[in-house]
Amino acid sequence: MDLSTAKAIASFSDGPTARAAARAEIEKLTVGSFSECVQQGEVTYDVYGIVRDGAGWFLKLAVVQDVRTGARVLVLSLHPLQKGPILTNRGVVKP
Numbered sequence: 001m002d003l004s005t006a007k008a009i010a011s012f013s014d015g016p017t018a019r020a021a022a023r024a025e026i027e028k029l030t031v032g033s034f035s036e037c038v039q040q041g042e043v044t045y046d047v048y049g050i051v052r053d054g055a056g057w058f059l060k061l062a063v064v065q066d067v068r069t070g071a072r073v074l075v076l077s078l079h080p081l082q083k084g085p086i087l088t089n090r091g092v093v094k095p
Contacts, residue, residue: 007060007077022075025050025059032090033059045076049086049093056081056093 003009003018012018033048038060048059060077081095 001073001075003075004077007079008075011079018078021052022059022078025052025057025078026061026073026075029059030090033088035086035088040076043074045074047086049081049088051093052080056086056095058082058086 001019001022003015003022008022009015009018012021029048029050033050035047035049038045038047043062043064045060045062048061050057050059058077058079058081059075062074062076064072064074066072081093085092085094087093
C-alpha cells in the first residue's frame with residue numbers, strides 16, 4: 001500500500017500510524033460508504049465518506065496493476081472532511 005504524504009500521512013503522527021489506520025478503514029469499507037469515482041491523470045480513484053472516531057473523513061484510493069509487483073493500493077487521501085459534507089450511497093457524512 002502506498003500513501004500520499006500530503007493528504008494521507010499528514011493527518012497522523014507518522015507513516016506507520018497512517019498506514020495502520022488506512023488498512024483498518026479499507027477493511028471496513030462497504031458499498032454504503034462509496035461516494036464517486038474521480039479521474040486524476042491516468043488513475044481512476046474511488047472516493048468514500050467514512051466516519052472515524054465520530055467525525056466524517058474523506059478516503060480516496062485506487063487499486064492499480066503494476067507489471068512488476070502486481071496489484072497495489074494507492075491511498076491518495078485519508079483525512080477529516082475539510083470542504084463540508086460528502087454524499088455517499090448510505091447518505092450524507094458530515095465533518
